[in-house]
Amino acid sequence: MAKNEMLPGTLGMLILRVLQPGALHGYAIAQRIHQLSGDLLQVEEGSLYPALQRMLLKGWVRAEWGVSETNRKVRFYRLTAAGRKQLQSEMSDFDRVMQGIAAVLAKA
Amino acid sequence: MGTFFRRLHYLLNRRRLERELQNDMDAHREMMPAGNRNDFGNPTRLRERSREAWGWSWLDRLMQDLRFGVRLLRKSPGLACTAIAVLALGIGVNVTAFTFVDVMFFKPLPVRDPQSLVRFTTDSPKIRSTQVAYPAIAFYRAHNTVLAEVLAQYATSMTMTEKTPEAVRAGIVTGNYFSDLGAAPAYGRLFTPADENPGAAPVVVLGYGFWQRRFGGDASVVGRVIRLNQRPATILGVTAYDFLGLDPEHGERDEVWTLFSQQGYFTPENKMLTSFALNDSGVKMYGRLKPGVSIKEAAAALEPLSEELAHDHPEAIQKGQGLVAEPGGYAASFSSNEAAGFALFAALVLLILCVACGNLGNLLLSHALTREREVSIRLALGATRGRITRQFMTESLLLALVGSATGLLLSYYATRALVLVLGGPRRMNFSPDWRIIVFSLGLGVFASILFGLAPARHAARQLQQRSRARTIFMGAQVAASCVLLVLTALLVRGLRQVLNSDLGFDYKHIVVVDPQLYAHGYAPPNAAEYMRQLQAQTAQEPGVASTSLAYIAPMGHRLRVNFSTHAYINSITPGYFRTLSIPILRGRDFNTKDADVAIVSQSYANKFWPGKDPMRQTVQWDGKQLAVIGIAANAPIMALRDGSASELYLPDAENDLVESVMLVRTSRPPEVISASLGKIAGSLDSALSPKAYTLKSSFDDKVSDSQKITGVVTGLGALAFALALIGLWGVVSYTVSRRTKEIGIRLALGATPARIVEAILAKFLVQVSASLVAGTILAALLSIALRHELYGVSNFDGFSYLSAITLLAVASGVAALIPARRALQVDPMVALRCE
Numbered sequence A: 001m002a003k004n005e006m007l008p009g010t011l012g013m014l015i016l017r018v019l020q021p022g023a024l025h026g027y028a029i030a031q032r033i034h035q036l037s038g039d040l041l042q043v044e045e046g047s048l049y050p051a052l053q054r055m056l057l058k059g060w061v062r063a064e065w066g067v068s069e070t071n072r073k074v075r076f077y078r079l080t081a082a083g084r085k086q087l088q089s090e091m092s093d094f095d096r097v098m099q100g101i102a103a104v105l106a107k108a
Numbered sequence B: 001m002g003t004f005f006r007r008l009h010y011l012l013n014r015r016r017l018e019r020e021l022q023n024d025m026d027a028h029r030e031m032m033p034a035g036n037r038n039d040f041g042n043p044t045r046l047r048e049r050s051r052e053a054w055g056w057s058w059l060d061r062l063m064q065d066l067r068f069g070v071r072l073l074r075k076s077p078g079l080a081c082t083a084i085a086v087l088a089l090g091i092g093v094n095v096t097a098f099t100f101v102d103v104m105f106f107k108p109l110p111v112r113d114p115q116s117l118v119r120f121t122t123d124s125p126k127i128r129s130t131q132v133a134y135p136a137i138a139f140y141r142a143h144n145t146v147l148a149e150v151l152a153q154y155a156t157s158m159t160m161t162e163k164t165p166e167a168v169r170a171g172i173v174t175g176n177y178f179s180d181l182g183a184a185p186a187y188g189r190l191f192t193p194a195d196e197n198p199g200a201a202p203v204v205v206l207g208y209g210f211w212q213r214r215f216g217g218d219a220s221v222v223g224r225v226i227r228l229n230q231r232p233a234t235i236l237g238v239t240a241y242d243f244l245g246l247d248p249e250h251g252e253r254d255e256v257w258t259l260f261s262q263q264g265y266f267t268p269e270n271k272m273l274t275s276f277a278l279n280d281s282g283v284k285m286y287g288r289l290k291p292g293v294s295i296k297e298a299a300a301a302l303e304p305l306s307e308e309l310a311h312d313h314p315e316a317i318q319k320g321q322g323l324v325a326e327p328g329g330y331a332a333s334f335s336s337n338e339a340a341g342f343a344l345f346a347a348l349v350l351l352i353l354c355v356a357c358g359n360l361g362n363l364l365l366s367h368a369l370t371r372e373r374e375v376s377i378r379l380a381l382g383a384t385r386g387r388i389t390r391q392f393m394t395e396s397l398l399l400a401l402v403g404s405a406t407g408l409l410l411s412y413y414a415t416r417a418l419v420l421v422l423g424g425p426r427r428m429n430f431s432p433d434w435r436i437i438v439f440s441l442g443l444g445v446f447a448s449i450l451f452g453l454a455p456a457r458h459a460a461r462q463l464q465q466r467s468r469a470r471t472i473f474m475g476a477q478v479a480a481s482c483v484l485l486v487l488t489a490l491l492v493r494g495l496r497q498v499l500n501s502d503l504g505f506d507y508k509h510i511v512v513v514d515p516q517l518y519a520h521g522y523a524p525p526n527a528a529e530y531m532r533q534l535q536a537q538t539a540q541e542p543g544v545a546s547t548s549l550a551y552i553a554p555m556g557h558r559l560r561v562n563f564s565t566h567a568y569i570n571s572i573t574p575g576y577f578r579t580l581s582i583p584i585l586r587g588r589d590f591n592t593k594d595a596d597v598a599i600v601s602q603s604y605a606n607k608f609w610p611g612k613d614p615m616r617q618t619v620q621w622d623g624k625q626l627a628v629i630g631i632a633a634n635a636p637i638m639a640l641r642d643g644s645a646s647e648l649y650l651p652d653a654e655n656d657l658v659e660s661v662m663l664v665r666t667s668r669p670p671e672v673i674s675a676s677l678g679k680i681a682g683s684l685d686s687a688l689s690p691k692a693y694t695l696k697s698s699f700d701d702k703v704s705d706s707q708k709i710t711g712v713v714t715g716l717g718a719l720a721f722a723l724a725l726i727g728l729w730g731v732v733s734y735t736v737s738r739r740t741k742e743i744g745i746r747l748a749l750g751a752t753p754a755r756i757v758e759a760i761l762a763k764f765l766v767q768v769s770a771s772l773v774a775g776t777i778l779a780a781l782l783s784i785a786l787r788h789e790l791y792g793v794s795n796f797d798g799f800s801y802l803s804a805i806t807l808l809a810v811a812s813g814v815a816a817l818i819p820a821r822r823a824l825q826v827d828p829m830v831a832l833r834c835e
Helices: A011-019 A026-036 A045-058 A081-107 B002-012 B014-031 B034-040 B043-053 B057-075 B077-106 B134-143 B177-181 B208-215 B260-266 B295-312 B336-369 B372-381 B385-422 B434-461 B468-500 B524-539 B602-608 B654-659 B670-684 B695-738 B740-748 B753-789 B798-824 B828-833
Strands: A061-067 A073-079 B117-123 B147-161 B165-173 B185-188 B203-206 B225-228 B231-239 B256-259 B282-289 B322-327 B510-514 B544-550 B567-572 B584-587 B597-601 B618-621 B624-632 B646-651 B661-666 B691-694
Touching: A011 A026, A011 A045, A011 A073, A011 A081, A026 A045, A026 A073, A026 B014, A045 A061, A045 A073, A045 A081, A045 B002, A045 B014, A045 B043, A073 A081, A073 B014, B002 B014, B014 B043, B043 B057, B057 B077, B057 B385, B077 B336, B077 B385, B077 B434, B077 B695, B134 B147, B134 B282, B134 B295, B147 B177, B147 B256, B147 B260, B165 B260, B203 B208, B208 B231, B231 B260, B256 B260, B282 B295, B295 B322, B336 B385, B336 B434, B336 B468, B336 B695, B336 B753, B372 B385, B385 B434, B385 B695, B434 B468, B468 B695, B468 B753, B468 B798, B510 B670, B510 B695, B524 B544, B524 B654, B524 B661, B524 B670, B597 B602, B597 B618, B602 B624, B602 B646, B618 B646, B624 B646, B661 B670, B670 B691, B670 B695, B691 B695, B695 B740, B695 B753, B695 B798, B740 B753, B740 B798, B740 B828, B753 B798
Parallel strands: B165 B256, B203 B231, B567 B646, B597 B624
Antiparallel strands: A061 A073, B117 B282, B117 B322, B147 B165, B147 B225, B147 B282, B185 B231, B203 B256, B225 B231, B510 B661, B510 B691, B544 B567, B544 B661, B584 B624, B597 B646, B618 B624
């Protein structure tokens, strides 16, 4: 796995987490993830939008219109109640998995 | 759930949403630092992936394939037309057959609440009858708890006199018949139960068709008084134009309707209201179940009543005689005999579909091979083989759906034409309803799998000539045609036998005169007197060779059979055998003084007294022992196809004369004088309107059913044959064209035309022979169901099989040789250079 790729399957969770404080548009989401991870994680734009579409389909986020920093009408994605629940569940699953991995790495 | 609606929302607002997405992605790109812009990725690919997330890709692909398929068909109109025509024929035939069966057996009659109607018939150890005695019906009506209504119906004829007497077909019904069935009048009103009250005025209802024809559709007939059987009756009203009642065949033709309760008025001597014997008063009985009661429960509840009836009337009702209940809301019901016939028909029409699909399959296989380039390009562009298969299947499905729509249209007209030709209740509604449309579409889908799957898989895998699919398609066509042709040959042979058969009596010179005395209230002594005068007067007519009376007219619609002994019984007067030219082998004919004697047929004697002298035997009848005084030659008057029938003749009893007919042997052609004989019978009593017809016409009637069936199967056979030949031609042409180069080489190397033909067609020959064998075996199996149709011809009749196979073999040979010969005439140099 290349240095700046994230674990497969975690992109969704990261997007949801990043949207928790408030709505963001696509570029902002990618930026935020990159910044918060200390420039470690680079969101592949090729995965971002399909992931967002999936979340729209499942009802975890909602799209609403807003204006971007470049004064352009663009859609902002906002977390829904279902999305919050999904975030909690994914985060707790992730914690469990990480504990398991850490345990194996520590002892084996 | 929410997900589904969101998906739907996406589907309906696609364009807008995709534009918004595009906008998002553009904005994102703009905001990226200039150097990194290329990291965004391929926008088209991104759009595609985003779109896939919504799960409607299959729809997109389907639409794509359909549009491409339509373009393809437009570009090859020849292929399209041929394919659609073949499919329309194959599917149309099936839909027509299904429509018939559906309307006759599965579609409820147009009456109120047909599901709760029950039809009752009589079953007893000795007789089975479709009728029930009217007084018994009244008894059931009065004493049961499971039926909300009891209805009865009977068809007979009466004489209507306005200025001159004329015979009219009359339906007799109970007072609740029209009201319970929900029938509305076209004019005036119809019967109600109140009309059955004793002392109610005599009334009659006109049938719509009769009202139009005879009264010119004059609305003022309501309230008019006409004379039925010489007695005045008031016209209450007219039935609706599409009224069929519970018995469409009669309901359609009945001209007037009267009440059972008033039969005592119209035909005073009629035993219909009093006698419990089926012969006297048998009519059709129906019932309407009370809510919550099933047919089985109703039948069980009526059993104790049947026992009571049998106990109270032992002279007319047998012990153990009871009612059989069946659903009554349909035009016809299955009997096990007919089930085999229907299964056979289903098989036959499916065979036609097989031939059509085989034809189409080969057609599409050839067409698919011309699209190799297209397929290669698609594969190179990244399509999976599954995708290609799906594409070709979609095109086949498109063809199939268009074909089945056309077939549906075809069958609409074909059904009407068939009803006209074959005869059937014309006013039954044969228009397609949802059931038939679904069936037609379903058949289309099924067919598209049959003929489309193989070409699709071949295209996807880019297989070349050597394929078993082609063989199977062709083989199926040949085998199916073989089956149909063999069955056609069998039926045609059987029919010819019937038409040329010797029935044991002379039916070509007989006129039957039926005065229908029972319908006009004749008492037995009056009937005897009438018949005596009739015979005397008729004998004096020029052209009359001899006369006789008989209870049962040969080849008529009445039967008197002892089911356990399988003997057909007739009461006759002296002269019967002479009139019908039946030789008396031993003993003598009856004379006027005979009592307690009987004459039997040779087959009867052989069956019951093998090895013994029949003249010393006695027959048990009606509690008496009758001495056998004569043996007649076999003359199966009712049983054209019943090989085990035998006849028993009794001297006429006075009571029988009321229902007897007169048989007249003519020295002139019978058609010529039958009308005048009828007039003589009418002249003796102006109230009568006797029927006079020739036995030949009865015979033609009986045979017409067989003729129709044979006609239909022949039609199917011809269709299959034509389709198969076209298919064969196509396959051979294709094979030859593929091997043109090889032919050129062989010719250049000096092979003779014969050797080349042999080389190319050898495999073909083997395939056709194998199919013929398979077809013959299948035909043999199916012909077992035809056994009762085939008179005098075994269902394994070698001549029929051989002629069908030979025809097919020769035709196949011709179909194969023509393209082959044409190939041989090509210049070898041209052939060698052709790719």
